[in-house]
Amino acid sequence: xxxxxxxxxxxxxxxxxxxxxxxxxxxxxxxxxxxxxxxxxxxxxxxxxxxxxxxxxxxxxxxxxxxxxxxxxxxxxxxxxxxxxxxxxxxxxxxxxxxxxxxxxxxxxxxxxxxxxxxxxxxxxxxxxxxxxxxxxxxxxxxxxxxxxxxxxxxxxxxxxxxxxxxxxxxxxxxxxxxxxxxxxxxxxxxxxxxxxxxxxxxxxxxxxxxxxxxxxxxxxxxxxxxxxxxxxxxxxxxxxxxxxxxxxxxxxxxxxxxxxxxxxxxxxxxxxxxxxxxxxxxxxxxxxxxxxxxxxxxxxxxxxxxxxxxxxxxxxxxxxxxxxxxxxxxxxxxxxxxxxxxxxxxxxxxxxxxxxxxxxxxxxxxxxxxxxxxxxxxxxxxxxxxx
Ligand SMILES: *Cc1c(COP(=O)(O)O)cnc(C)c1O
Numbered sequence: 001x002x003x004x005x006x007x008x009x010x011x012x013x014x015x016x017x018x019x020x021x022x023x024x025x026x027x028x029x030x031x032x033x034x035x036x037x038x039x040x041x042x043x044x045x046x047x048x049x050x051x052x053x054x055x056x057x058x059x060x061x062x063x064x065x066x067x068x069x070x071x072x073x074x075x076x077x078x079x080x081x082x083x084x085x086x087x088x089x090x091x092x093x094x095x096x097x098x099x100x101x102x103x104x105x106x107x108x109x110x111x112x113x114x115x116x117x118x119x120x121x122x123x124x125x126x127x128x129x130x131x132x133x134x135x136x137x138x139x140x141x142x143x144x145x146x147x148x149x150x151x152x153x154x155x156x157x158x159x160x161x162x163x164x165x166x167x168x169x170x171x172x173x174x175x176x177x178x179x180x181x182x183x184x185x186x187x188x189x190x191x192x193x194x195x196x197x198x199x200x201x202x203x204x205x206x207x208x209x210x211x212x213x214x215x216x217x218x219x220x221x222x223x224x225x226x227x228x229x230x231x232x233x234x235x236x237x238x239x240x241x242x243x244x245x246x247x248x249x250x251x252x253x254x255x256x257x258x259x260x261x262x263x264x265x266x267x268x269x270x271x272x273x274x275x276x277x278x279x280x281x282x283x284x285x286x287x288x289x290x291x292x293x294x295x296x297x298x299x300x301x302x303x304x305x306x307x308x309x310x311x312x313x314x315x316x317x318x319x320x321x322x323x324x325x326x327x328x329x330x331x332x333x334x335x336x337x338x339x340x341x342x343x344x345x346x347x348x349x350x351x352x353x354x355x356x357x358x359x360x361x362x363x364x365x366x367x368x369x370x371x372x373x374x375x376x377x378x379x380x381x382x383x384x385x386x387x388x
Contacts, residue, residue: 002064006181007250013061014243028240029053050228054239059211061246062201063220065180066193068213070220072227073234073242077176077196078104080210080232084172084194085109085118085141087226088219093140094119096131100153100354101145102174102196103345125155126285138167144190145174147286150302150338150362151277151355152177154286157293161189170219172212176200176329181253182296186215199329202245203252207238252331252367256299259370263363266374267303272311272381274304274359300328302338302362307384309358312337315384316361321368321376333366333373 002009014026021027029052034045045051055073063071074080085108089095097109099122106122113120123134125144135142142164146155157173164171172192173185179200185193195201197209214220227233234242264280267273279290280297290297305312316324322335326342336342339351339358346354365373 005250006065009061009064010246010249013064013246014057017057026054026057026243028236030236048236049231049233050224052236052239054236054243055234058234058239058243058246061243062195062197062211063213065246065249066175066213067180067184067186068193068215068220069217070224071211071213072220072223072232073197073239074210074212074227074232075234075238076208077102077194077198077210078108080194080196080212081105081143081174082108083223083227083230083232084192084212085112086230087222088170089118089140091116091118094121094137095141095143096121096123096134096137096139096169097143098125098145098148098155099123100148100151100356101143102149102176103343105143105145105174107345125160126153131160132163135163135167135169139169142169142171143174143194144171144185145176146183147177147279147290147298147300149177149300150336150342150360152279152284152286152298152300152302154279154284154289154293156289157183157185157188157190165189177300178294178296178298179249179253181250182257182298183294186213188293191215191219197242198327200253200256201249201329202242203249203329203331204241204245205327205330205332207241207245209234209238209242253296253299255367256329256365257296259367259373260299260301260363260365262370263365263374263377264301266377270381272305272307272315272384274306276303277301299365300362301365302360304357304359305361306359311384311387312359312361314387315380318380318383319376321373322363328362328364330364331367333368334364336362336364338362 032048059071109120123130170191173190174194176196193213278301322333
């Protein structure tokens with residue numbers, strides 16, 4: 001187990017590990033298969049679905065960053081979630097998941113439950129009565145997503161893990177929004193961490209990937225077996241790129257957060273901005289829990305546009321440094337209108353229940369200069385005021 005800080009682990013994993021040419025940066029191994037050193041002697045890597053040096057280094061970086069004992073890198077975040085349920089749940093078992101979880105997670109769990117693979121219950125995890133009632137049903141697995149998307153709702157990880165332990169449930173935290181730089185769920189009692197590495201971990205919006213990290217070695221072994229069995233593992237090239245992306249994780253997360261703080265201050269002065277959602281704001285419902293369990297507040301934020309829907313469209317259309325796109329966590333700033341984009345499949349009733357209004361906008365604050373980002377928001381607000 002590495003005793004280094006996250007930024008150091010992110011930069012150093014695999015550096016100077018090449019024994020053939022002493023390359024400082026680990027080379028990429030695209031070969032699908034590896035020779036057996038002698039008859040009956042099984043090498044560390046034999047076939048890339050089950051193992052590959054580049055994927056191995058990425059897995060090491062990720063489990064060391066999260067203080068786990070092993071990890072399986074998958075071809076996307078969704079397949080990481082699918083691998084987790086495939087390995088640990090059966091037809092009579094129940095999963096409890098957040099009612100406002102990532103849309104693809106909702107679709108995956110719901111569809112597999114309808115096929116009879118397992119049972120699922122989606123609950124409002126910020127409502128203690130509803131959450132306790134679900135835990136009392138003795139689920140096999142509990143998924144947390146904190147902070148959640150797009151309202152950055154915060155759930156108490158340590159508290160949930162204590163309750164889960166009493167009923168023998170295993171807990172996974174989808175840590176995509178904060179990364180181990182700002183939140184370490186395994187140290188708070190969780191059994192697994194899941195990431196869509198597509199987002200902050202790779203950080204450059206050019207690789208789709210995922211990972212499941214286990215606290216216990218036994219669970220990690222089971223995940224590796226299942227990853228190979230169902231063919232969920234990531235490719236060498238994607239692993240190489242993602243490890244390259246991880247090198248700057250510490251520096252990137254710091255700038256994402258610094259800039260988001262400046263943008264939050266600016267937004268609070270704007271008449272066309274209504275409610276603002278970010279764990280750093282003292283009035284945010286999860287502010288105290290976030291202070292306790294996170295080492296940073298993260299950079300994902302959303303706010304309600306306080307003008308007309310037409311003005312909202314004018315605002316979004318005139319932004320030049322925030323691309324209108326889904327996904328998050330890349331170097332480039334993005335703006336998303338969840339009701340017509342990421343969350344459109346939910347339907348009006350479910351959107352209303354999750355508190356996602358048509359006035360809500362989500363920002364993924366990138367690494368452009370913060371002053372330029374604020375100037376861009378400002379010119380778009382001015383145009384949308386003039387347009388009214
Ligand atoms: C994007 C995302 C996923 C799904 O990951 P993919 O890489 O798109 O399959 C899961 N959870 C969260 C929180 C996400 O943001």
